[in-house]
Ligand SMILES: O=C[C@H](O)[C@@H](O)CC(=O)C(=O)O
């Protein structure tokens with residue numbers, strides 16, 4: 693089993709003006725999230741979000757972080773959101789096991805001492821995408837089945853952005869300290885997400901793109917200040933960090949999906965600063 697947590701430093705918009713493609717990828721892209729038997733995490737200094745993949749095979753896995761975070765156990769001062777995007781799994785929260793089929797999620801509150809991740813079938817492992825943010829209060833653990841996610845259809849065919857935003861962790865449904873999390877699915881024939889683009893001065897965001905419509909699909913993820921945009925080309929199941937000052941939008945060569953997670957000053961989903969089209973450069 694391999695455990696890794698890489699540090700992703702916060703950047704100023706001035707930094708990326710002169711970044712090469714390689715520097716952009718090195719600083720903002722997580723190329724490997726899921727690898728059988730591994731826990732691969734990123735700790736970003738943007739709002740101290742920790743995110744990544746837990747892919748158990750024949751043994752239960754636990755995210756063990758104490759000294760790195762200066763605490764006694766991982767969730768002593770944090771909350772955790774989970775969405776399984778792989779085979780059937782089990783999540784055992786302080787001794788209580790729960791089945792996690794594909795697209796099931798979980799919110800796990802601050803103070804939870806142990807979270808064990810397992811796969812039912814090591815040949816078809818569960819892939820737990822996890823996102824953790826600093827917390828100051830314990831809110832109840834909650835199973836988040838896909839069927840219960842708040843489905844918000846948005847976009848149209850004319851703009852090639854027909855999609856459904858499934859809100860798993862949303863302030864209208866439940867309490868968390870900071871974390872908001874969801875899963876957006878584009879319809880076949882649609883390719884743009886979040887267009888018009890927006891920034892979030894008051895919240896940072898991470899995205900993990902998945903379920904690409906074809907083997908050769910790639911997503912062009914756009915970021916940067918509205919008048920200084922850059923792109924990163926992503927393959928399936930890769931993730932990017934979006935600082936608060938950066939736009940976010942993306943286009944795929946086919947349809948795809950992505951899991952987004954946000955934290956910061958507020959939990960108002962609609963608090964996005966839409967960027968007028970003629971400000972994009
Ligand atoms: O702030 C909101 C997040 O960027 C996503 O929820 C947006 C999204 O899924 C979409 O428009 O497709």
Ligand SMILES: [Zn+2]
Pocket residue numbers: 890892897940964
């Ligand atoms: Zn956003």
